[in-house]
Amino acid sequence: MHINIKAVLDVRGLKPPEPVVRIVEALKDLKEGEEIEAISDRPFKDILSKLEEAGYRYELKDAGGAYILKIWNEGNAREISGPSDVECAGEIEINGDTNVGMLIDRYPKALEVLIEYGFTPLKDETLRKTLARTITLREAKELSNLSDKKFEKLLEKLKKLKK
Numbered sequence: 001m002h003i004n005i006k007a008v009l010d011v012r013g014l015k016p017p018e019p020v021v022r023i024v025e026a027l028k029d030l031k032e033g034e035e036i037e038a039i040s041d042r043p044f045k046d047i048l049s050k051l052e053e054a055g056y057r058y059e060l061k062d063a064g065g066a067y068i069l070k071i072w073n074e075g076n077a078r079e080i081s082g083p084s085d086v087e088c089a090g091e092i093e094i095n096g097d098t099n100v101g102m103l104i105d106r107y108p109k110a111l112e113v114l115i116e117y118g119f120t121p122l123k124d125e126t127l128r129k130t131l132a133r134t135i136t137l138r139e140a141k142e143l144s145n146l147s148d149k150k151f152e153k154l155l156e157k158l159k160k161l162k163k
Contacts, residue, residue, distance in 0.1 A: 004033055004034045004035065005034075005035050005036070005037060006026075006029075006030060006031075006034040006035065006036055007026050007036045007037075008036070008037045008038075008039070009022050009023060009026055009036065009037070009038040009039070010038075010039050011023070011038055011039065011040045012039060012040055012041045012066065013041065014040075014097065014136075015097055016046060017046070017099075017102070018097060018099050018136065019038070019040055019042075019044070019047075020046055020047050021099045021101070021102055021133060022038075022099075022133075022134060023036070023038055023044075023047060023069075023071070024047075024080050025101075025130075025133040025134055026038075027056065027071065027077075027079070027080060028079060030056075030071070030072075030073045030077070031073060032073050032074065032075035033072075033073070033075075034072065034073060035070055035071065035072040036070075036071050036072075037068060037069065037070050037071075038068070038069045038071070039066055039067070039068055039069075040066065040067050040069070041065065041066060041067070042067065043060070043062075043067050044060060044067060044069045048060070050080055051071060051080075054077055054078050054079070054080045055073075055074075055076045055077040055078055056071050056072070056073060056077045057071070057072050057073075057074055058070060058071045058072070092106055094137075094155060094158045094159050094162065095137070095155065096136060096137050096138035096141070096151075096155075097136050097137070097138065098136060098137050099133065099135070099136055100114070100119075100122075100131075100132040100133075100135055100136065100137060100140055101128070101129075101132035101133035101134075102133075103137070103158070104122075104128065104132060107158070107161040107162070109161050110158055110161055111128070113154070113157050113158055113161070114140070114154075114158075117144075117146065117150065117153075117154045117157075118144045118146060119140055119144055120144075137151075137154075137155070137158075141154075
Protein backbone atom coordinates (compact mmCIF):
# COMPACT_ATOMS: atom_id res chain seq x y z
CA MET A 1 0.00 0.00 0.00
CA HIS A 2 2.80 2.48 0.77
CA ILE A 3 4.31 2.85 -2.68
CA ASN A 4 4.42 6.60 -3.33
CA ILE A 5 7.67 7.89 -1.84
CA LYS A 6 7.10 11.56 -1.07
CA ALA A 7 10.54 12.40 0.34
CA VAL A 8 13.91 10.93 1.22
CA LEU A 9 15.64 12.63 4.15
CA ASP A 10 19.36 12.16 4.73
CA VAL A 11 19.90 13.06 8.37
CA ARG A 12 23.30 11.41 8.77
CA GLY A 13 25.72 13.46 10.82
CA LEU A 14 23.02 15.65 12.38
CA LYS A 15 22.86 15.91 16.14
CA PRO A 16 19.63 15.39 18.05
CA PRO A 17 17.06 16.77 17.91
CA GLU A 18 17.67 17.86 14.28
CA PRO A 19 16.79 14.48 12.67
CA VAL A 20 13.49 14.40 14.56
CA VAL A 21 12.72 18.01 13.62
CA ARG A 22 13.18 17.22 9.93
CA ILE A 23 11.13 14.01 10.09
CA VAL A 24 8.25 15.67 11.97
CA GLU A 25 8.22 18.49 9.42
CA ALA A 26 8.16 16.03 6.49
CA LEU A 27 5.26 14.11 8.06
CA LYS A 28 3.00 17.18 8.20
CA ASP A 29 1.77 16.79 4.63
CA LEU A 30 2.04 13.01 4.32
CA LYS A 31 -1.20 11.74 2.79
CA GLU A 32 -2.67 8.27 2.83
CA GLY A 33 -0.57 5.92 0.70
CA GLU A 34 2.51 8.14 0.83
CA GLU A 35 5.83 7.30 2.45
CA ILE A 36 8.95 9.10 3.56
CA GLU A 37 12.32 7.47 4.04
CA ALA A 38 14.94 8.77 6.43
CA ILE A 39 18.57 7.65 6.48
CA SER A 40 20.66 8.12 9.62
CA ASP A 41 23.88 6.96 11.19
CA ARG A 42 22.01 6.52 14.50
CA PRO A 43 18.95 4.45 15.35
CA PHE A 44 15.72 6.43 15.37
CA LYS A 45 14.80 5.44 18.93
CA ASP A 46 13.65 8.96 19.92
CA ILE A 47 10.74 9.07 17.49
CA LEU A 48 9.44 5.51 17.11
CA SER A 49 6.98 5.58 20.03
CA LYS A 50 5.63 8.97 18.89
CA LEU A 51 5.07 7.57 15.39
CA GLU A 52 3.05 4.71 16.86
CA GLU A 53 1.04 7.04 19.11
CA ALA A 54 0.21 9.27 16.14
CA GLY A 55 -0.94 6.31 14.04
CA TYR A 56 1.92 6.14 11.55
CA ARG A 57 3.27 2.79 10.38
CA TYR A 58 7.00 2.35 10.03
CA GLU A 59 9.74 -0.09 9.18
CA LEU A 60 13.30 0.26 10.47
CA LYS A 61 16.26 -1.47 8.85
CA ASP A 62 19.89 -1.62 9.92
CA ALA A 63 21.85 -1.30 6.68
CA GLY A 64 25.32 -1.90 8.09
CA GLY A 65 26.38 1.45 9.52
CA ALA A 66 23.26 3.29 8.45
CA TYR A 67 19.65 3.03 9.53
CA ILE A 68 16.76 3.39 7.12
CA LEU A 69 13.39 4.37 8.53
CA LYS A 70 10.36 4.12 6.24
CA ILE A 71 7.24 5.85 7.55
CA TRP A 72 3.83 5.76 5.89
CA ASN A 73 0.29 6.85 6.53
CA GLU A 74 -2.47 4.27 6.10
CA GLY A 75 -5.08 6.99 6.48
CA ASN A 76 -5.50 7.20 10.24
CA ALA A 77 -2.34 9.10 11.24
CA ARG A 78 -2.51 12.44 12.99
CA GLU A 79 0.09 15.16 13.05
CA ILE A 80 2.90 15.04 15.58
CA SER A 81 2.71 18.59 16.86
CA GLY A 82 6.42 19.26 16.87
CA PRO A 83 9.83 18.31 18.12
CA SER A 84 8.95 19.41 21.65
CA ASP A 85 6.62 16.42 21.74
CA VAL A 86 9.55 14.21 20.91
CA GLU A 87 12.75 15.18 22.63
CA CYS A 88 13.49 18.85 23.07
CA ALA A 89 14.58 20.33 26.33
CA GLY A 90 13.84 23.92 27.25
CA GLU A 91 17.33 25.07 26.32
CA ILE A 92 18.96 24.47 22.98
CA GLU A 93 22.58 24.83 22.05
CA ILE A 94 23.11 27.62 19.54
CA ASN A 95 25.70 26.74 16.92
CA GLY A 96 25.90 26.04 13.19
CA ASP A 97 23.90 22.81 13.62
CA THR A 98 20.95 24.52 15.30
CA ASN A 99 17.65 24.20 13.45
CA VAL A 100 16.44 27.67 12.43
CA GLY A 101 12.75 26.96 13.07
CA MET A 102 13.42 25.52 16.50
CA LEU A 103 15.61 28.51 17.37
CA ILE A 104 12.82 30.93 16.46
CA ASP A 105 10.28 28.87 18.43
CA ARG A 106 12.46 28.96 21.57
CA TYR A 107 13.69 32.53 21.19
CA PRO A 108 11.20 34.61 19.15
CA LYS A 109 13.61 37.60 19.12
CA ALA A 110 15.98 35.43 17.08
CA LEU A 111 13.79 36.15 14.05
CA GLU A 112 14.70 39.86 14.14
CA VAL A 113 18.39 39.02 14.53
CA LEU A 114 18.36 36.54 11.64
CA ILE A 115 16.61 39.02 9.33
CA GLU A 116 19.07 41.74 10.39
CA TYR A 117 21.91 39.44 9.29
CA GLY A 118 20.42 38.86 5.86
CA PHE A 119 18.12 35.87 6.32
CA THR A 120 15.37 37.84 4.56
CA PRO A 121 13.27 34.85 3.41
CA LEU A 122 12.24 34.53 7.08
CA LYS A 123 10.16 37.71 6.68
CA ASP A 124 7.66 35.54 4.80
CA GLU A 125 5.46 33.62 7.25
CA THR A 126 5.05 30.62 4.93
CA LEU A 127 8.80 30.26 4.47
CA ARG A 128 9.25 30.66 8.22
CA LYS A 129 6.92 27.71 8.78
CA THR A 130 8.46 25.55 6.06
CA LEU A 131 12.03 26.44 5.08
CA ALA A 132 13.09 27.43 8.60
CA ARG A 133 12.10 24.00 9.94
CA THR A 134 14.26 22.17 7.43
CA ILE A 135 17.60 23.99 7.64
CA THR A 136 20.34 24.63 10.15
CA LEU A 137 22.00 27.97 10.80
CA ARG A 138 25.04 26.77 8.83
CA GLU A 139 22.88 25.88 5.82
CA ALA A 140 21.13 29.26 6.08
CA LYS A 141 24.57 30.91 6.17
CA GLU A 142 25.45 29.21 2.88
CA LEU A 143 22.13 30.19 1.28
CA SER A 144 22.66 33.81 2.32
CA ASN A 145 26.37 33.92 1.38
CA LEU A 146 27.23 35.18 4.86
CA SER A 147 30.96 35.48 5.60
CA ASP A 148 32.49 33.36 8.37
CA LYS A 149 33.26 36.50 10.39
CA LYS A 150 29.69 37.79 10.13
CA PHE A 151 28.34 34.32 10.93
CA GLU A 152 30.39 34.21 14.16
CA LYS A 153 28.97 37.62 15.14
CA LEU A 154 25.48 36.32 14.40
CA LEU A 155 26.04 33.29 16.65
CA GLU A 156 27.32 35.54 19.46
CA LYS A 157 24.25 37.76 19.20
CA LEU A 158 21.89 34.76 19.15
CA LYS A 159 23.59 33.26 22.22
CA LYS A 160 22.90 36.48 24.13
CA LEU A 161 19.16 35.82 23.66
CA LYS A 162 19.47 32.84 26.01
CA LYS A 163 20.33 35.08 28.97
